[in-house]
Amino acid sequence: MAAGGFCKLPNGTVVVALNLPSPADGAAGVRVLVHAQNRARALTRLRNLGLRAIYLRGNAAPPSPDEITAVLHHPDGLIWRTAADNGVTVPELWHPIRALLRRSAVVQS
Numbered sequence: 001m002a003a004g005g006f007c008k009l010p011n012g013t014v015v016v017a018l019n020l021p022s023p024a025d026g027a028a029g030v031r032v033l034v035h036a037q038n039r040a041r042a043l044t045r046l047r048n049l050g051l052r053a054i055y056l057r058g059n060a061a062p063p064s065p066d067e068i069t070a071v072l073h074h075p076d077g078l079i080w081r082t083a084a085d086n087g088v089t090v091p092e093l094w095h096p097i098r099a100l101l102r103r104s105a106v107v108q109s
Contacts, residue, residue, distance in 0.1 A: 005062030006039055015071055016042040016056060017063035019083050030100065031084075033067055035077035045078060049097060070094050 004018035016034045036042035039056060046054045063071070071079055071094075079094040 003061050004056055005059040006042075006056065007062050007068060009068075013037055014039055014042060015063050015068050017061060017067060018046075018054065018056065019061060020051070020054070029083035030080045031067075031082070032080045032097070032100075033063060033071040033078070033094075035071045035074075 004016065006014050006016045008014050014036060016036070016039055018032045018034075020030055020032055032046065034042040034045055036045060043054050043056060071077055074094070074096065076096055078097045080097055080100050081092045081094050
């Protein structure tokens, strides 16, 4: 089960944030942000990309305002970066989800 949360926007859509183990290397985690019509559709978008065991229980780690802005300005509405460990901010830019899936395919080959 992934830690994460969501934020409902004024227009009725939601931004879901999840902390997941990285598909490329199990040691490092990733923070994934998804913009969708509702929480179920956000999780379905991730499951359709191959991340099957994704569930959101509760709202323990909702997206920050900066994360919401980042995902809203991305054309796909689906981005990731390395998750911060122990509350330390990682100075890393957001990546499109394609980069994570490509990275995991290279590691598995």
